[in-house]
Amino acid sequence: xxxxxxxxxxxxxxxxxxxxxxxxxxxxxxxxxxxxxxxxxxxxxxxxxxxxxxxxxxxxxxxxxxxxxxxxxxxxxxxxxxxxxxxxxxxxxxxxxxxxxxxxxxxxxxxxxxxxxxxxxxxxxxxxxxxxxxxxxxxxxxxxxxxxxxxxxxxxxxxxxxxxxxxxxxxxxxxxxxxxxxxxxxxxxxxxxxxxxxxxxxxxxxxxxxxxxxxxxxxxxxxxxxxxxxxxxxxxxxxxxxxxxxxxxxxxxxxxxxxxxxxxxxxx
Amino acid sequence: xxxxxxxxxxxxxxxxxxxxxxxxxxxxxxxxxxxxxxxxxxxxxxxxxxxxxxxxxxxxxxxxxxxxxxxxxxxxxxxxxxxxxxxxxxxxxxxxxxxxxxxxxxxxxxxxxxxxxxxxxxxxxxxxxxxxxxxxxxxxxxxxxxxxxxxx
Ligand SMILES: Cc1cc2nc3c(=O)[nH]c(=O)nc-3n(C[C@H](O)[C@H](O)[C@H](O)COP(=O)(O)OP(=O)(O)OC[C@H]3O[C@@H](n4cnc5c(N)ncnc54)[C@H](O)[C@@H]3O)c2cc1C
Ligand code: FES
Ligand code: FES
Numbered sequence: 001x002x003x004x005x006x007x008x009x010x011x012x013x014x015x016x017x018x019x020x021x022x023x024x025x026x027x028x029x030x031x032x033x034x035x036x037x038x039x040x041x042x043x044x045x046x047x048x049x050x051x052x053x054x055x056x057x058x059x060x061x062x063x064x065x066x067x068x069x070x071x072x073x074x075x076x077x078x079x080x081x082x083x084x085x086x087x088x089x090x091x092x093x094x095x096x097x098x099x100x101x102x103x104x105x106x107x108x109x110x111x112x113x114x115x116x117x118x119x120x121x122x123x124x125x126x127x128x129x130x131x132x133x134x135x136x137x138x139x140x141x142x143x144x145x146x147x148x149x150x151x152x153x154x155x156x157x158x159x160x161x162x163x164x165x166x167x168x169x170x171x172x173x174x175x176x177x178x179x180x181x182x183x184x185x186x187x188x189x190x191x192x193x194x195x196x197x198x199x200x201x202x203x204x205x206x207x208x209x210x211x212x213x214x215x216x217x218x219x220x221x222x223x224x225x226x227x228x229x230x231x232x233x234x235x236x237x238x239x240x241x242x243x244x245x246x247x248x249x250x251x252x253x254x255x256x257x258x259x260x261x262x263x264x265x266x267x268x
Numbered sequence: 269x270x271x272x273x274x275x276x277x278x279x280x281x282x283x284x285x286x287x288x289x290x291x292x293x294x295x296x297x298x299x300x301x302x303x304x305x306x307x308x309x310x311x312x313x314x315x316x317x318x319x320x321x322x323x324x325x326x327x328x329x330x331x332x333x334x335x336x337x338x339x340x341x342x343x344x345x346x347x348x349x350x351x352x353x354x355x356x357x358x359x360x361x362x363x364x365x366x367x368x369x370x371x372x373x374x375x376x377x378x379x380x381x382x383x384x385x386x387x388x389x390x391x392x393x394x395x396x397x398x399x400x401x402x403x404x405x406x407x408x409x410x411x412x413x414x415x416x417x418x419x420x
Contacts, residue, residue, distance in 0.1 A: 001287050008284035008330035033326055036287075037307055049285060051330055077320065098392020099370075101308055103320040104327070 072108025274342025311393030
């Protein structure tokens with residue numbers, strides 16, 4: 001493959017990695033399941049791949065009280081092996097692609113890739129996950145909804161690595177559903193994550209693959225808190241923004257969002 | 269850099285950004301591992317790395333330093349190959365090495381998998397010829413035979 005001409009670095013520590021990724025032309029590679037496929041488009045900007053997947057500092061899963069901390073290089077398979085850390089995330093991950101892709105792909109890679117159909121994202125938006133971003137001189141902690149900007153676009157700065165995903169887990173119940181085109185390796189057509197906070201009369205609604213990034217239907221969430229549940233369907237229809245060449249397809253996906261929300265609300 | 273392929277230590281100065289599938293096929297002449305799509309969709313390039321099923325078209329050498337790789341040539345699973353032959357699960361044969369690799373990873377974890385588990389385990393392996401029924405049958409048969417083999 002043409003990218004054999006690129007250089008490769010395998011730093012031993014996070015600090016060494018941060019010293020490398022700040023250099024021009026140095027690109028982090030974790031599992032590589034997105035990067036190796038998209039490399040061609042970025043090829044004029046990259047001369048060295050910096051391998052971060054095996055760094056100890058990016059490989060941990062910790063639950064302290066109601067805070068879950070996920071190292072950015074934890075693979076899907078390793079997350080699933082830990083069982084019940086966060087059932088909705090495990091559910092979303094277990095539907096990703098194939099076993100072989102789940103052995104390669106990392107949760108951090110899914111976030112940085114920022115695909116509108118990225119399957120970890122609706123659940124992480126629902127939980128209002130925070131991301132820990134480290135560079136040599138600075139640590140930033142940002143809500144995921146601010147960090148992800150649009151298709152393939154994030155607020156990651158040159159020289160920064162995503163090190164940790166931090167999730168505060170309230171008392172909740174949830175419903176997750178992914179509608180895909182094919183049985184496996186499916187890129188979502190619509191994915192939905194709804195959660196009900198047990199201690200408050202509040203819901204959170206997150207939709208994947210129906211906009212440039214995950215959509216949180218905050219207006220509909222407020223209607224719920226006000227008891228105006230009957231206004232939610234129309235609001236959802238107008239909130240999600242699937243882009244499609246064919247009108248009917250976009251309309252179908254909007255209806256799918258309305259229906260799946262309705263199902264969630266009926267089963268609270 | 270070093271890696272272990274089918275139990276043998278290999279030392280190479282090949283580029284660390286070379287794809288594993290190319291290294292296996294071109295440098296080591298292990299051509300049982302096939303390349304179909306080159307994009308992680310078909311599973312023809314499946315190998316086992318440290319016990320896990322991986323698409324060798326999506327991995328570069330730098331990522332497998334000191335790791336242990338098993339290809340179809342090094343897989344010691346006569347029951348699986350025989351079951352594939354006997355049930356007619358092989359037509360053109362292009363998907364077969366990948367299917368057998370995926371089957372062996374499944375059967376190592378669970379020798380008597382349900383149909384559903386089998387479908388999940390081979391969900392990353394495409395076959396254009398057989399329609400999967402015979403492949404699923406072959407995997408069930410291989411599981412049974414492996415169990416008999418170990419209990420005898
Ligand atoms: C066949 C196939 C099927 C797929 N199916 C699905 C699917 O069903 N659902 C889904 O959501 N995705 C799917 N994907 C996409 C992909 O597997 C995931 O997005 C995966 O999580 C990416 O992780 P990675 O470690 O492989 O990322 P990489 O390819 O290593 O990295 C992706 C990008 O993120 C950057 N990066 C990675 N980690 C960090 C970090 N810690 N800090 C800073 N930058 C970083 C890299 O520089 C690169 O730009 C599929 C991919 C393939 C090839
Ligand atoms: S060639 Fe690797 S998955 Fe198709
Ligand atoms: S036998 Fe031809 S692709 Fe499976």
